[in-house]
Amino acid sequence: MPPETPLTPDRILEATEEVLRRYGPAKATVVDVARALGVSHGSVYRHFRTKAALREAVTERWLDQAHDQLSAISRAGAPAAERLRDWLSALFAAKRRKAGDDPELFATYLALAAENSATVARHIETMTGQLATIVESGVARGEFAPRDAHRTARALWDATGRFHDPVYAAEWSDPQVETAFGAVCDLLLNGLRAQAVP
Amino acid sequence: MPPETPLTPDRILEATEEVLRRYGPAKATVVDVARALGVSHGSVYRHFRTKAALREAVTERWLDQAHDQLSAISRAGAPAAERLRDWLSALFAAKRRKAGDDPELFATYLALAAENSATVARHIETMTGQLATIVESGVARGEFAPRDAHRTARALWDATGRFHDPVYAAEWSDPQVETAFGAVCDLLLNGLRAQAVP
DNA sequence: GCACTGACAGATATTGAAATCTGTCAGTGC
DNA sequence: GCACTGACAGATTTCAATATCTGTCAGTGC
Numbered sequence: 322m323p324p325e326t327p328l329t330p331d332r333i334l335e336a337t338e339e340v341l342r343r344y345g346p347a348k349a350t351v352v353d354v355a356r357a358l359g360v361s362h363g364s365v366y367r368h369f370r371t372k373a374a375l376r377e378a379v380t381e382r383w384l385d386q387a388h389d390q391l392s393a394i395s396r397a398g399a400p401a402a403e404r405l406r407d408w409l410s411a412l413f414a415a416k417r418r419k420a421g422d423d424p425e426l427f428a429t430y431l432a433l434a435a436e437n438s439a440t441v442a443r444h445i446e447t448m449t450g451q452l453a454t455i456v457e458s459g460v461a462r463g464e465f466a467p468r469d470a471h472r473t474a475r476a477l478w479d480a481t482g483r484f485h486d487p488v489y490a491a492e493w494s495d496p497q498v499e500t501a502f503g504a505v506c507d508l509l510l511n512g513l514r515a516q517a518v519p
Numbered sequence: 520m521p522p523e524t525p526l527t528p529d530r531i532l533e534a535t536e537e538v539l540r541r542y543g544p545a546k547a548t549v550v551d552v553a554r555a556l557g558v559s560h561g562s563v564y565r566h567f568r569t570k571a572a573l574r575e576a577v578t579e580r581w582l583d584q585a586h587d588q589l590s591a592i593s594r595a596g597a598p599a600a601e602r603l604r605d606w607l608s609a610l611f612a613a614k615r616r617k618a619g620d621d622p623e624l625f626a627t628y629l630a631l632a633a634e635n636s637a638t639v640a641r642h643i644e645t646m647t648g649q650l651a652t653i654v655e656s657g658v659a660r661g662e663f664a665p666r667d668a669h670r671t672a673r674a675l676w677d678a679t680g681r682f683h684d685p686v687y688a689a690e691w692s693d694p695q696v697e698t699a700f701g702a703v704c705d706l707l708l709n710g711l712r713a714q715a716v717p
Numbered sequence: 718g719c720a721c722t723g724a725c726a727g728a729t730a731t732t733g734a735a736a737t738c739t740g741t742c743a744g745t746g747c
Numbered sequence: 748g749c750a751c752t753g754a755c756a757g758a759t760t761t762c763a764a765t766a767t768c769t770g771t772c773a774g775t776g777c
């Protein structure tokens with residue numbers, strides 16, 4: 322019998338998210354996804370070549386959500402130092418909220434991220450690209466000393482890892498972490514404002 | 520029969536390290552340690568109340584090794600900026616060497632560290648204490664702008680996490696990581712030299 | 718008395734047979 | 748022709764039995 326709604330990659334991804342949410346990354350199976358959609362698992366394989374590809378697509382979708390809000394900050398008109406602090410704060414706040422609101426779901430996506438390092442690497446490139454935009458405009462306006470924007474963006478990303486890398490999620494509920502974040506931001510912003518690195 | 524050599528905590532720790540090295544953290548048992556020492560496992564429990572206490576003692580011993588070399592650098596007479604860079608480089612090099620030379624042993628100690636967070640926290644306090652010493656002397660000599668040495672030391676530790684936290688060990692074999700380390704160091708040292716954070 | 722042993726109970730880990738899952742593909746129905 | 752099904756082989760996971768381990772303590776020998 323033909324389905325009421327056609328089976329699309331998007332509907333499959335939605336069902337996969339739901340199944341992952343309900344069963345967790347270890348127990349979620351393609352059969353579960355098919356069952357949730359009321360189709361046979363063979364049909365799922367018509368749209369995603371492997372279970373890994375399906376999970377990768379879900380991972381990508383999840384990571385892409387993070388881009389939008391931050392992208393707006395990176396291209397705003399405020400002074401670069403302010404935009405940079407806002408951007409890093411927004412990233413930290415978003416991650417911390419997700420980790421705190423639903424730790425299980427966060428752990429699920431952490432597991433997905435761990436098995437899709439290439440997708441994560443692409444996500445990080447997008448993120449450091451936004452940081453580079455801020456640094457570049459700061460240099461152009463004379464706020465920051467001239468420097469290699471991409472190298473600096475990567476350094477900013479690396480140096481703030483404790484406040485966005487999910488492996489540290491357990492520490493984000495510690496009240497002192499806000500202070501630590503402030504201290505690192507101060508140091509980094511100070512470093513940008515100072516005279517150029519030789 | 521009385522043993523040829525008396526059973527001491529130190530001998531037990533040595534045997535435990537050997538057993539951990541041979542069997543890994545998941546398979547190493549107290550019975551294995553006792554067997555390696557030629558005693559009954561009951562004897563081991565006369566010196567360490569639980570298996571967890573034994574593993575914690577091994578963890579502490581391992582972490583303490585790291586202190587000595589770095590401590591010398593932190594108290595040397597060189598300019599603070601140079602000492603700081605040397606200290607961070609030495610820490611990174613030591614960790615990277617350990618991770619690269621014997622990944623299995625490194626993974627073993629990583630597992631031990633994960634189950635002894637209080638011991639690790641004490642280790643980190645010692646480390647940031649050494650960083651604070653460098654910062655303090657840099658401020659005293661006028662190399663660095665005045666600042667809270669401990670807060671700054673913690674920020675330096677946090678910001679360089681990617682280059683000493685074992686969770687990132689897999690990335691340390693990437694040739695680009697040296698560049699990334701240099702970029703973060705440049706930014707941080709620049710931040711210290713610049714005028715004080717308000 | 719002292720350092721050690723070894724048997725024990727309850728907790729944890731291992732193992733292998735049974736169940737489930739992944740990925741394929743010939744077949745079904747429209 | 749097209750979207751989907753469902754049976755299948757091989758891979759993986761589950762589960763319960765079996766074995767091993769942890770931590771205790773009364774007992775042994777010096």
